Amino acid sequence: EKTRRALNTDIRDLFKDEGRLVDDEFLGELFAKLIRTDMGAGPAEELRDDVAKRFRGRKVGLDEVLESITAQTQAMLRQDAAPLNLAGKPSVILVVGVNGSGKTTSIGKLSHYLTSHGKKIVLGAGDTFRAAAVEQLTIWSQRIGCDIVTGKQGADPASVAFQTVDKAIETGADVAIIDTAGRLQTQSNLMQELDKIRRVVGKKVEDAPHEVLLVLDATAGQNAISQAKGFSDAAGCTGIILAKLDGSARGGVILPIRRQFELPVKFVGLGESIEDIAEFDADSFATALFAD
Amino acid sequence: MFDSLSDGLQSAFKSLRGKGKLTEGNMREGLEIVQRSLLEADVSYPVVQEFMGHVSERALGKKVLLSLRPEQELVRIVHDELVSILGPVDPSIHLKKDGATIIMLCGLQGSGKTTTCGKLAQLLIEQKIKPTLVAADLQRPAAIEQLKVIGEQLGVPVYSETDNKNPVQVCKNGVAKAEAEGSRVVILDTAGRLAIDEELMAELARIDKKVGPDQVYLVVDGMTGQDAVNSADAFNKSLELDGVVMTKLDGDARGGALLSVKHVTGVPIKFIGTGEHFDALEPFRPEGMAGRILQMGDIVAAAAEAHRIVDEKE
Numbered sequence: 057e058k059t060r061r062a063l064n065t066d067i068r069d070l071f072k073d074e075g076r077l078v079d080d081e082f083l084g085e086l087f088a089k090l091i092r093t094d095m096g097a098g099p100a101e102e103l104r105d106d107v108a109k110r111f112r113g114r115k116v117g118l119d120e121v122l123e124s125i126t127a128q129t130q131a132m133l134r135q136d137a138a139p140l141n142l143a144g145k146p147s148v149i150l151v152v153g154v155n156g157s158g159k160t161t162s163i164g165k166l167s168h169y170l171t172s173h174g175k176k177i178v179l180g181a182g183d184t185f186r187a188a189a190v191e192q193l194t195i196w197s198q199r200i201g202c203d204i205v206t207g208k209q210g211a212d213p214a215s216v217a218f219q220t221v222d223k224a225i226e227t228g229a230d231v232a233i234i235d236t237a238g239r240l241q242t243q244s245n246l247m248q249e250l251d252k253i254r255r256v257v258g259k260k261v262e263d264a265p266h267e268v269l270l271v272l273d274a275t276a277g278q279n280a281i282s283q284a285k286g287f288s289d290a291a292g293c294t295g296i297i298l299a300k301l302d303g304s305a306r307g308g309v310i311l312p313i314r315r316q317f318e319l320p321v322k323f324v325g326l327g328e329s330i331e332d333i334a335e336f337d338a339d340s341f342a343t344a345l346f347a348d
Numbered sequence: 349m350f351d352s353l354s355d356g357l358q359s360a361f362k363s364l365r366g367k368g369k370l371t372e373g374n375m376r377e378g379l380e381i382v383q384r385s386l387l388e389a390d391v392s393y394p395v396v397q398e399f400m401g402h403v404s405e406r407a408l409g410k411k412v413l414l415s416l417r418p419e420q421e422l423v424r425i426v427h428d429e430l431v432s433i434l435g436p437v438d439p440s441i442h443l444k445k446d447g448a449t450i451i452m453l454c455g456l457q458g459s460g461k462t463t464t465c466g467k468l469a470q471l472l473i474e475q476k477i478k479p480t481l482v483a484a485d486l487q488r489p490a491a492i493e494q495l496k497v498i499g500e501q502l503g504v505p506v507y508s509e510t511d512n513k514n515p516v517q518v519c520k521n522g523v524a525k526a527e528a529e530g531s532r533v534v535i536l537d538t539a540g541r542l543a544i545d546e547e548l549m550a551e552l553a554r555i556d557k558k559v560g561p562d563q564v565y566l567v568v569d570g571m572t573g574q575d576a577v578n579s580a581d582a583f584n585k586s587l588e589l590d591g592v593v594m595t596k597l598d599g600d601a602r603g604g605a606l607l608s609v610k611h612v613t614g615v616p617i618k619f620i621g622t623g624e625h626f627d628a629l630e631p632f633r634p635e636g637m638a639g640r641i642l643q644m645g646d647i648v649a650a651a652a653e654a655h656r657i658v659d660e661k662e
């Protein structure tokens with residue numbers, strides 16, 4: 057197998073005069089492309105060194121090499137199908153993440169997505185801290201046409217969560233989605249608050265929360281790894297929504313995250329409008345990672 | 349792998365302890381470790397490369413003090429270079445002598461613009477100046493409401509229009525009203541936008557042209573990765589920035605994107621945001637930031653101490 061592949065490539069090289077020598081300069085360019093995705097120095101070094109081992113001193117095209125790296129990355133990112141766990145009656149989804157990553161907007165888009173799949177939603181405005189966070193989620197609930205449970209500014213988020221689940225039960229809704237205030241994974245008091253929300257909803261509905269979705273900002277760099285760790289430890293995350301993937305940032309940090317944690321990426325955010333959400337697809341994600 | 353960068357560096361320079369000069373050969377491994385550290389801190393790759401070039405130039409041929417270990421000398425050079433690139437320091441809001449000074453905040457979605465409006469207002473209030481805030485984000489749901497709440501909490505006026513869909517007009521009207529009322533400072537809160545969103549970037553340029561803010565600050569999320577070079581460059585090209593504010597540095601992000609932003613824009617870094625409350629705004633200090641990005645504080649401190657002792661002896 058190996059020799060045949062090597063042979064094939066060698067023959068191709070003969071006919072391809074625009075091919076480039078795999079030397080330090082080439083490997084440097086490749087490294088730049090890998091780093092640019094935010095995958096981090098470790099994974100980028102590995103991929104580069106692998107290319108060096110296979111091709112050094114030979115002539116190949118950068119495109120060709122990228123193609124092979126894309127295939128490798130696709131394999132790394134491929135995950136078992138990770139549909140939302142909607143087995144609860146109602147199912148409870150808790151949405152967490154650092155400040156400004158895109159939680160509230162993702163909830164709006166996810167609700168629309170679920171509504172169009174025939175689900176009845178209730179939203180819970182669990183961010184009782186940030187100015188006008190409640191109003192923001194209320195506008196989303198109006199766009200979707202679903203119920204929303206709100207508390208006063210400064211109210212206990214766990215009690216809002218509790219009432220949201222109550223409301224879902226009362227109205228026969230399929231899914232309760234609870235927004236939370238942005239917080240940094242280093243703020244241990246605020247991280248404990250998430251655990252409290254978990255416990256409170258767990259008392260109300262068996263196995264709740266059924267999903268704890270961590271919203272990561274695709275423009276984030278290596279700190280997203282610390283976010284994945286901190287939020288998983290404190291809130292038992294079950295999946296990732298990668299928001300803001302419509303910009304020029306690539307979101308490659310999910311590579312090391314996927315490697316280190318059992319956290320499937322479930323959705324990607326592709327804009328600020330209600331339709332701008334899609335199920336995560338490892339193959340197209342990896343392709344976009346290295347595209348120009 | 350080494351437990352810490354310091355261990356890695358010490359090992360890289362084992363053979364060189366306490367003698368001779370820094371040469372290309374003996375620095376290579378150490379430079380690689382520094383480079384990797386900067387990448388892990390999210391400094392953009394092209395910026396890292398250029399930076400490492402400067403550092404090795406400065407370090408080449410440098411005699412290593414007898415009392416100093418070579419890795420200490422190298423890290424000292426790296427640290428000094430970081431400090432000098434991140435500077436100069438200018439953490440004040442320049443106010444015009446007459447008339448209202450207009451400050452415009454811009455940046456990517458969710459970077460912290462609206463919150464920073466509140467923080468700047470608080471800073472001005474402490475200087476006995478009552479600014480007017482203008483709600484020019486007509487995109488994000490409840491953005492106007494958010495700024496109104498902030499204005500109420502701080503006791504400063506917020507100008508907004510409910511039905512106007514044109515942020516250029518809102519800004520013009522807001523500035524006119526604030527000036528008529530004798531406000532000395534007007535702060536424009538603009539909508540978050542992607543640097544590749546040509547339409548919205550053009551809109552920002554129109555505000556810049558028609559309203560003529562005196563100070564335009566780019567608000568950058570401290571957790572930003574490699575893309576910082578692209579977005580900062582795009583904002584700077586559309587607008588000619590006057591300053592940068594980096595937010596969310598109260599967590600464990602190393603904030604290397606700041607080096608990228610500084611590199612491509614060249615404008616001074618004004619403040620850093622260290623929390624969600626209005627008082628969580630600090631004047632920017634290059635030394636602190638260099639230490640945070642590099643995370644080799646122990647080596648930097650040891651090197652400084654060794655130099656101090658040598659200086660004293662001489």
Ligand SMILES: Nc1nc2c(ncn2[C@@H]2O[C@H](COP(=O)(O)OP(=O)(O)OP(=O)(O)O)[C@@H](O)[C@H]2O)c(=O)[nH]1
Binds near residue numbers: 239300
């Ligand atoms: N371009 C783009 N913008 C997004 C996306 N998701 C969210 N945003 C924008 O990012 C900004 C922050 O989004 P929010 O949903 O308020 O983020 P959050 O995590 O709830 O923020 P906090 O509650 O303050 O922590 C808003 O301007 C959103 O419109 C996305 O997928 N693409």
Ligand SMILES: Nc1nc2c(ncn2[C@@H]2O[C@H](COP(=O)(O)OP(=O)(O)OP(=O)(O)O)[C@@H](O)[C@H]2O)c(=O)[nH]1
Binds near residue numbers: 238457491597624
């Ligand atoms: N921890 C921390 N949070 C911050 C800081 N600055 C802003 N935030 C939070 O970040 C989130 C987003 O802040 P906003 O001020 O709404 O950001 P924005 O840039 O106006 O967002 P858009 O208008 O949607 O583009 C909010 O939850 C803020 O409380 C900071 O320095 N530290």
Ligand SMILES: [Mg+2]
Binds near residue numbers: 160
């Ligand atoms: Mg929110």
Ligand SMILES: [Mg+2]
Binds near residue numbers: 461462463488538539
């Ligand atoms: Mg805003």
